[in-house]
Amino acid sequence: MSYYEQIKADMYSAMKSGDKQKTATLRTVLSILKAKQIDKREDLTEEEELKELRTFAKQRNEAIKMFEKGGRNDLVQKEQNELNTIEQYLPKMLDEKSIRELVQKIISETGASGVEDMGKIMPQIMKSGGGLIDGRTAQTIVRELLS
Numbered sequence: 065m066s067y068y069e070q071i072k073a074d075m076y077s078a079m080k081s082g083d084k085q086k087t088a089t090l091r092t093v094l095s096i097l098k099a100k101q102i103d104k105r106e107d108l109t110e111e112e113e114l115k116e117l118r119t120f121a122k123q124r125n126e127a128i129k130m131f132e133k134g135g136r137n138d139l140v141q142k143e144q145n146e147l148n149t150i151e152q153y154l155p156k157m158l159d160e161k162s163i164r165e166l167v168q169k170i171i172s173e174t175g176a177s178g179v180e181d182m183g184k185i186m187p188q189i190m191k192s193g194g195g196l197i198d199g200r201t202a203q204t205i206v207r208e209l210l211s
Contacts, residue, residue: 074086
């Protein structure tokens, strides 16, 4: 079952149970996926759907940070609820320890010796992670290990 179909089924379930917040979030996600599908003029692949879900989650994270800086705790909570809802559909990201091990392996394989090699190894790290690596975390670890 595609992400779109699963989210659609969950939205109907949330509507029946009266969960307005979850319904609204899932409705928004469905509209984003549908819009991309219309733009492409064919069904989205699972990878494309996942990319859109990750983008939605990333936007929620950025909004949370901005609202925290602005002292808008009511909006922080709303964005956090949306993020929690969408994270149910995302595969679990690798933890920092796993990312560190992968980075060390790739550094030793490529013979990278300094921060100037970062552009050479980051694409390999992201490809090896299969979309389960947070780029900022990986970049921080690479800088730390190559400095």
